[in-house]
Amino acid sequence: KNEVEQSPQNLTAQEGEFITINCSYSVGISALHWLQQHPGGGIVSLFMLSSGKKKHGRLIATINIQEKHSSLHITASHPRDSAVYICAVEGSQGNLIFGKGTKLSVKP
């Protein structure tokens, strides 16, 4: 079993829909990162969180440490949100373990 599991692997949505991407992990962590990888390959850090909830524009990230689970939500989705979203957990030594990513496609 992978230490970081993301679901779904692929997601297709219509413009305007509310989107949720899930990340479950099996190791102790000091922080969790959500990253966005564009079709060209470049990666942007969206959130780093260790508890609770963070919001940036239409993006919301939550984490439940007890349940070892995090969600990334996108409200009012737009075609420009189409990308691969990657969850990564950070151990106490600073080591990162990456999920395989969720490929999101938002249709106009």
Added chain:
Amino acid sequence: DGGITQSPKYLFRKEGQNVTLSCEQNLNHDAMYWYRQDPGQGLRLIYYSQIVNDFQKGDIAEGYSVSREKKESFPLTVTSAQKNPTAFYLCASNQGNNSPLHFGNGTRLTVT
């Protein structure tokens, strides 16, 4: 603007040749990382450096080498010993543990 620059974006080499991928950052970050991305897999750590003139092997260091002579530069050499070098390579940096990662745009290496 501060950021990480990887060059070139695409690189083609013949089997048996060493090749060096460039990574430069002007973010004044102490820590730098090299990751490899293959289809259907999460990013895997090749090497990392937390300070100038020091670096450590990651999970898949075999067939690779690095140097960290300057804070802003962390070049990766893919040697002929690397059995499956064709991949997408990403360089990243941050200020250390529990800080956001900054990534370059990646180099896609094809070895034939």
